[in-house]
Amino acid sequence: MTDAERAARERIRLQVVERFERGEKNREVAAAxxxxxxxxxxxxxxxxxxxxxxxxxxxxxxxxxxxxxEFAGLERGLERGPLAHGWSDQRWTLARVKTLIGRLFHVSYTLEGTWRLLKRQGWSWQQPCRRAIERDDAALELRKKEVWPRVRARRRHSAPGSSSRTRPGSR
Incomplete structure (x- = not known):
């Protein structure tokens, strides 16, 4: 229901007060x-x-x-991380955020309501990427600079006589 519809219904309920004070019966008020x-x-x-x-x-x-x-307090709690609130890893889920809201403010939200609250305040559902423990950033940078340009240079573009299924210029 929109705010305008809600206000219209409230006006009707307030008109009822005058009729109640005059002693009109329920049936008369309903019909009128x-x-x-x-x-x-x-x-x-x-x-x-x-x-x-x-x-x-x-x-x-x-x-x-x-x-x-209260939402600012929730954000402070989220920034502290799940470990600080008793969970075993560092991943926030909607269920955990919902539980945290209940613990901090004694208010119950559904999972969908929790998501809408976070989204309305600019939060995102995205998770950070997992990185391999044995990741070597220096080796990755070297690969980007030396190997990747050579691999990209080998790409063949479609030209007459290539394995393309359509002939160039035939549309």
Whole structure:
């Protein structure tokens, strides 16, 4: 539901208050405002229990549960790494982030909600590449400078008489 639709429904609920105060029956109120009697019953109960504030909109159900300050605290926790929070390796997963949010703020998110929260704040799902333990950066640089140019130079381009399936210029 959009914010405009939510505001329109709230206006209808506030019109109900005037009718309740005049003593109109649920059926009359429902017919006049073109809503279900069940909704009018619910609204009357909320009005009796909490007054007019009981009929106000609670806002979007998908609103963020963490404030900006809390998210900054979450980022500090993420920067400390999974090892600092009791996991055995240095890889953050959505399940681990979800658990961390629950531990720090006592708020429950779904995995999808956790991903949306992180994405909204500019985080990425990408993982760093694994590097071999025996990697030799000096040997790689030497290969890039000396071997790779020779390998690239040997490439043949398609020309008349090559093994290309199409003839040059025949389109």
């Amino acid at each position: 405002l073109r809503v279900s009697e069940r909704s009018v019953e619910r609204w009357r109960r909320a009005w009796r229990e909490r007054g007019e504030t009981g009929l106000l909109s609670l806002g979007s159900p998908g609103r963020p549960k963490l404030s900006e300050m």
